[in-house]
Amino acid sequence: xxxxxxxxxxxxxxxxxxxxxxxxxxxxxxxxxxxxxxxxxxxxxxxxxxxxxxxxxxxxxxxxxxxxxxxxxxxxxxxxxxxxxxxxxxxxxxxxxxxxxxxxxxxxxxxxxxxxxxxxxxxxxxxxxxxxxxxxxxxxxxxxxxxxxxxxxxxxxxxxxxxxxxxxxxxxxxxxxxxxxxxxxxxxxxxxxxxxxxxxxxxxxxxxxxxxxxxxxxxxxxxxxxxxxxxxxxxxxxxxxxxxxxxxxxxxxxxxxxxxxxxxxxxxxxxxxxxxxxxxxxxxxxxxxxxxxxxxxxxxxxxxxxxxxxxxxxxxxx
Amino acid sequence: xxxxxxxxxxxxxxxxxxxxxxxxxxxxxxxxxxxxxxxxxxxxxxxxxxxxxxxxxxxxxxxxxxxxxxxxxxxxxxxxxxxxxxxxxxxxxxxxxxxxxxxxxxxxxxxxxxxxxxxxxxxxxxxxxxxxxxxxxxxxxxxxxxxxxxxxxxxxxxxxxxxxxxxxxxxxxxxxxxxxxxxxxxxxxxxxxxxxxxxxxxxxxxxxxxxxxxxxxxxxxxxxxxxxxxxxxxxxxxxxxxxxxxxxxxxxxxxxxxxxxxxxxxxxxxxxxxxxxxxxxxxxxxxxxxxxxxxxxxxxxxxxxxxxxxxxxxxxxxxxxxxxxxxxxxxxxxxxxxxxxxxxxxxxxxxxxxxxxxxxxxxxxxxxxxxxxxxxxxxxxxxxxxxxxxxxxxxxxxxxxxxxxxxxxxxxxxxxxxxxxxxxxxxxxxxxxxxxxxxxxxxxxxxxxxxxxxxxxxxxxxxxxxxxxxxxxxxxxxxxxxxxxxxxxxxxxxxxxxxxxxxxx
Numbered sequence: 001x002x003x004x005x006x007x008x009x010x011x012x013x014x015x016x017x018x019x020x021x022x023x024x025x026x027x028x029x030x031x032x033x034x035x036x037x038x039x040x041x042x043x044x045x046x047x048x049x050x051x052x053x054x055x056x057x058x059x060x061x062x063x064x065x066x067x068x069x070x071x072x073x074x075x076x077x078x079x080x081x082x083x084x085x086x087x088x089x090x091x092x093x094x095x096x097x098x099x100x101x102x103x104x105x106x107x108x109x110x111x112x113x114x115x116x117x118x119x120x121x122x123x124x125x126x127x128x129x130x131x132x133x134x135x136x137x138x139x140x141x142x143x144x145x146x147x148x149x150x151x152x153x154x155x156x157x158x159x160x161x162x163x164x165x166x167x168x169x170x171x172x173x174x175x176x177x178x179x180x181x182x183x184x185x186x187x188x189x190x191x192x193x194x195x196x197x198x199x200x201x202x203x204x205x206x207x208x209x210x211x212x213x214x215x216x217x218x219x220x221x222x223x224x225x226x227x228x229x230x231x232x233x234x235x236x237x238x239x240x241x242x243x244x245x246x247x248x249x250x251x252x253x254x255x256x257x258x259x260x261x262x263x264x265x266x267x268x269x270x271x272x273x274x275x276x277x278x279x280x281x282x283x284x285x286x287x288x289x290x291x292x293x294x295x296x297x298x299x300x301x302x303x304x305x306x307x308x309x310x311x312x313x314x315x316x317x318x
Numbered sequence: 319x320x321x322x323x324x325x326x327x328x329x330x331x332x333x334x335x336x337x338x339x340x341x342x343x344x345x346x347x348x349x350x351x352x353x354x355x356x357x358x359x360x361x362x363x364x365x366x367x368x369x370x371x372x373x374x375x376x377x378x379x380x381x382x383x384x385x386x387x388x389x390x391x392x393x394x395x396x397x398x399x400x401x402x403x404x405x406x407x408x409x410x411x412x413x414x415x416x417x418x419x420x421x422x423x424x425x426x427x428x429x430x431x432x433x434x435x436x437x438x439x440x441x442x443x444x445x446x447x448x449x450x451x452x453x454x455x456x457x458x459x460x461x462x463x464x465x466x467x468x469x470x471x472x473x474x475x476x477x478x479x480x481x482x483x484x485x486x487x488x489x490x491x492x493x494x495x496x497x498x499x500x501x502x503x504x505x506x507x508x509x510x511x512x513x514x515x516x517x518x519x520x521x522x523x524x525x526x527x528x529x530x531x532x533x534x535x536x537x538x539x540x541x542x543x544x545x546x547x548x549x550x551x552x553x554x555x556x557x558x559x560x561x562x563x564x565x566x567x568x569x570x571x572x573x574x575x576x577x578x579x580x581x582x583x584x585x586x587x588x589x590x591x592x593x594x595x596x597x598x599x600x601x602x603x604x605x606x607x608x609x610x611x612x613x614x615x616x617x618x619x620x621x622x623x624x625x626x627x628x629x630x631x632x633x634x635x636x637x638x639x640x641x642x643x644x645x646x647x648x649x650x651x652x653x654x655x656x657x658x659x660x661x662x663x664x665x666x667x668x669x670x671x672x673x674x675x676x677x678x679x680x681x682x683x684x685x686x687x688x689x690x691x692x693x694x695x696x697x698x699x700x701x702x703x704x705x706x707x708x709x710x711x712x713x714x715x716x717x718x719x720x721x722x723x724x725x726x727x728x729x730x731x732x733x734x735x736x737x738x739x740x741x742x743x744x745x746x747x748x749x750x751x752x753x754x755x756x757x758x759x760x761x762x763x764x765x766x767x768x769x770x771x772x773x774x775x776x777x778x779x780x781x782x783x784x785x786x787x788x789x790x791x792x793x794x795x796x797x798x799x800x801x802x803x804x805x806x807x808x809x810x811x812x813x814x815x816x817x818x819x820x821x822x823x
Contacts, residue, residue, distance in 0.1 A: 036586035125467040129804065198652060201580035205475030206808040208467075209578075287653040288580035291489060291805045 003094075009261070010094040014084040017240070021083070021232035022046035024239070024276060031280035046232065053225035061122040061218055071118035072219065072226035075111045079230040082107040083237040087244045089264035090252035091162040099161040101149040104237070105142065108193070111230065112138055119215035126207055130214025133291060137199065137211065140298035141192045144185055147305035151182045152245060154312045161244060162253075169248035178308035178315075183246050185308070188301035190238035192294065194231070197283040199294055209288070236272075243271040322360065322378035325351060326386065334754040336542040338691075340373075340385035348388045349396060351376060356401035361672035362790075363759070364768045365398060365405050366783040367412035369443040373783075374398065374405075375757070375768060377672070381690050383759065385770070390418055393442075397423040404671045404790055411823075415506065417442040427454060430499040430822065441507055459485040459493040467804065471500045478818035482807070489803040494796045501822040509771075509782040514540060514614055514745065517779045521769070522609050524784050525820030530556075530563040531762030532784065532820075533612035535769035538693065539782075540614035543756025543773050544745055551739045552616035553694045558732045559599070559608045559617075560761075561725045562629070565636070566595040567763040568718040568725070571815050575715055576647065578808045579656040587643050594632055601628035616742030626733055633726050644719055657712040661810030663798040665707060671794055674765020674787040676717040677814055681709035687761035699731050709798075711813040750775055764788060764817060786820030 026043035033040025060069070085099040093099075112134065119131035153159045155176065156167040167173065192199045195212035204210060207217065216227050244251065250267025252260040289297065326341040343351075351374065354360040363375035363383065372395050373387045388395050397420035399406035409420045410429035417439030431438065431449065438449040456466075464487050471479035481497040505524055509517050521536035522529045534556055541548060548556075573588025596606040602625030603611050611618050647653060663673075668681035678685060686703040688696040704720035706713040750773075757770040765787030774780040795814045799807055 032582070036583050037590070038586065125465065128465070129467065197580050203582075204580065205473070206578060207474045208469060208807050209805045284583050286581075287576070287650060287656055289652060290656060291803060293655070 006094045009090065013088055013093060017083045017088060017233065017236055018080065021229065021236040022050060024236050024272060025232045027273070028276045028280050031277055032284060035280060035284045050225050050229060053228065054222050056221040058221035058223055064122050068118050068121040069223070071114045072223040074114050076226040076230045078107045078111040079233045079237070083233040083240070086237055086240040087161055087165055087251065088240050089268040090261055091165050092253045096160070096162040101152065101159045101161060105145055105149065108234070109142060115215055122218050124218060126214045126217050130211055133211045134215055137192050137294055137298065140295055140302060141189050144298060144302040144305050145189050147302065147309055148182045148186050148189070151178055151305060151308040151312060154309065155179060165244045165248045165251055168245055169251060178311040181304045181308035185301040185305040186242060188297065190242065192298055194235045194238060196279065198286045198289040199297065201288050239272055239275045242275065243268065247271055321380060322376055322382050322384045326384045332755065334543070334752055335385070336545065336756050338383040338385065338757065340387060340755065342387045342389065345388065345396060348386060351386055352398050352401050355398065358670060362402060362404050363672065364770070364783070364785040365408040365412065366770065366785070367416035367418045368781055369416055369441065372412065372418055373770070375770065383691060385757065393417055394419045394421050396421050399423050404793065407793065408789060415439065415441045417446070430502050432499055440504070441510070454497065456483045456495050457493065461487065461492070463487060464492055480818050484804060486804050489805065491799050491802055491804055491807070494799050496792055496796060498792065498818060499822050501819045503823065505823045506783060509779050512779050514777065514779065517782060518613055519610060521784060524823070525786060525817040526607065527567055528563070528762040528764065528767065528817065528820065529607050529609045530559045530612060531760055531767050533610070534560060535758045535760040535767045535784065537612050537614040538758035538760060539756040539769040539771050540773070541756070542758060543754040543771060546615065546743065546745060548616045549740045549743060550737045552741045554732055554736050555617045555621055555741060556612050557695050558621070558729060559603065559611060561728045561732070562595060562599050563608065564763040565722060565725045566592050566599070568722045569595060572715060572718050575711065575809065575812045576653060578812045579653055581650065581653050584643060584647060591636055591639065594635060598628045598632035601625055613742065615745045620741050621736070629729060629733060633729055636726060640722060647715065654712070656809060657715060658710060660711045660806050661798045661802055661813060663709040663794055665709065667794055667797055668709065671790040673790050673794055675763070676714050676721070677791045677794060678765065679703065679705050680713035680717045682707045687759045687766040691759060693760070699728055701728055711809055714813040753780060762787065764815070765791070786817050788816035788821045791816045792821060
């Protein structure tokens with residue numbers, strides 16, 4: 001019976017991230033629209049877009065290979081699994097043994113690998129431009145991400161997210177400079193990974209400036225719906241990750257009863273809303289940077305993460 | 319070193335051509351003029367064809383304007399473009415429409431004619447059959463690991479159609495080639511034989527965002543040909559409309575340039591101000607873009623007190639809110655990082671191409687048709703023409719900012735001194751012994767628009783040519799983007815904001 005209950009909680013987490021992700025994007029878009037005094041579409045517009053895309057027929061290029069058709073499902077599956085593993089409202093769920101930071105990085109990395117391949121598959125110039133820019137960004141963002149993982153692992157003594165979250169929620173964390181650096185680095189990586197301003201502009205119509213959008217220009221119908229949903233999930237994933245590691249307050253844990261889970265869920269929604277508003281405000285206040293400034297931006301993230309790790313070693317040896 | 323006036327006087331001067339002279343010249347003098355263009359002493363204002371003639375409007379060092387024409391025996395004439403590149407596309411367009419063959423033209427590919435018309439050379443004395451379909455050969459750029467990017471004519475955003483062919487080495491643009499002509503509407507063909515009022519409507523539809531400037535250019539050319547002067551109140555109202563149009567377009571552009579750097583808040587605020595300008599125009603003149611409000615002989619609508627109040631409150635609002643936006647633009651480092659030093663246009667190129675408007679003025683070309691040659695009522699108004707030397711996207715934004723300020727001051731001056739009286743006089747068009755020709759140079763928001771026309775004995779338009787400022791700005795965009803990165807093209811393109819429709823005719 002307990003196993004079934006635990007599986008149910010884990011299942012609830014898996015489906016809640018899937019259901020929440022479009023709402024989060026809708027909310028970010030709404031806040032951005034309000035900030036520039038526009039009415040903006042309703043917060044549930046992303047759901048409508050997904051339904052619309054699912055109903056539309058798929059237009060495929062004549063020379064599209066099997067890879068092009070399979071990739072959207074691969075990306076979606078990998079991202080969904082990654083997003084479902086990150087603790088949202090509770091830690092210590094049934095599958096939490098798999099919720100390892102390195103697993104998550106690897107899942108997202110594989111998704112990106114296939115996306116870049118598919119972008120080049122049909123041989124359009126935009127797919128190639130998008131793929132090359134995406135890989136350039138990824139080649140800098142992934143090392144930074146791994147260094148952040150190292151810092152966290154050194155502090156918490158594990159790469160498993162439930163353990164990390166539990167440690168971060170405990171009083172023994174104290175105030176650590178390297179954690180602050182990791183937080184900043186993680187936010188920068190999250191911005192780059194999710195193709196947000198100033199690295200990429202998710203709302204642009206200018207095909208020459210696109211990164212993520214250029215790669216998926218050739219996709220349509222349900223394929224596009226899968227990719228879009230995966231990108232919604234990815235934003236949710238990073239926000240969950242930031243809130244679970246750096247804002248672990250209110251997190252419930254498995255087996256502590258419905259009340260603590262409900263508190264965890266409410267706290268999670270609150271954290272998401274705050275992060276979404278911060279993202280919208282930040283995106284409104286800055287312009288997009290030149291493509292070749294992105295390495296500087298991510299280089300800063302990499303250096304911060306590295307400094308954080310080094311500081312840990314230095315402070316340990318003292 | 320000859321002056322343009324001497325050159326024109328030396329040959330067969332045409333009688334009814336106003337306000338500047340026109341002469342039919344011998345090939346020798348034609349070549350002499352081309353030489354002056356090629357060595358940069360004179361500026362080319364326009365080049366257009368007729369079935370058996372080719373005309374060239376020139377601006378000399380003393381800022382005198384004149385037109386020289388050459389009879390094309392057998393449809394041939396010595397090419398201007400081979401010595402003076404700004405004429406290239408104009409000659410290619412004239413070749414497509416009239417079948418005139420410029421001798422020595424280095425680029426003989428078709429320009430406006432994409433092989434989709436039922437005829438070839440539709441405006442020639444004897445149009446030919448449909449042209450054989452030929453593929454368009456883009457210029458090549460050779461080198462290791464260069465790749466081509468084809469963009470358009472249909473774009474991801476809702477903008478006008480045009481094709482851009484980039485050759486890039488990685489992200490760096492090695493060559494950009496434009497292909498235009500997708501919105502060819504046959505304005506010149508429709509103009510031929512049209513009554514004046516219909517032709518005025520056509521002129522106002524050449525480029526929608528410059529409808530006031532085009533109507534004004536056309537009306538002034540007709541009035542020059544007929545030798546009439548519109549009533550003073552009409553002249554002042556026209557200037558008021560022209561400045562409102564400039565305000566609305568510049569505000570829209572400033573926001574749109576920032577939006578291309580993903581700085582949406584500027585776009586939103588400028589969009590609000592632009593909308594206010596359009597609504598004030600609607601309240602004052604009965605049409606948001608003031609289309610068909612300017613007619614040959616005067617204006618179509620008068621300004622009442624309520625309309626003047628609407629414009630006054632518009633000016634007050636822009637004066638209150640615009641400085642904050644300028645400050646926001648200037649203080650946002652991430653935005654400055656995108657616009658400063660991006661898409662630099664060299665001063666020499668702007669001079670060679672006689673680039674008008676903000677494109678020329680941001681690259682040191684101090685020219686404004688409102689001042690030179692000047693027209694009423696601007697001779698009685700005080701305004702500055704801002705000029706910068708940098709030639710980058712940032713400079714083109716700043717020229718627009720300064721021009722918005724100047725336009726606000728002009729609107730205030732006009733409202734304060736608007737003379738009373740009638741707004742329209744009837745034109746006695748019909749019944750003349752000889753064809754009469756007129757031309758006008760008017761400053762639209764993009765730059766100087768040239769209108770040239772000939773009114774026949776029966777009072778209809780025989781031939782009318784409207785030259786958009788974009789003819790001399792599009793080629794410069796190709797030069798400005800060189801060495802920049804592909805992702806900066808939209809920003810450069812928006813800072814030029816050339817007209818597709820006005821160029822494609």
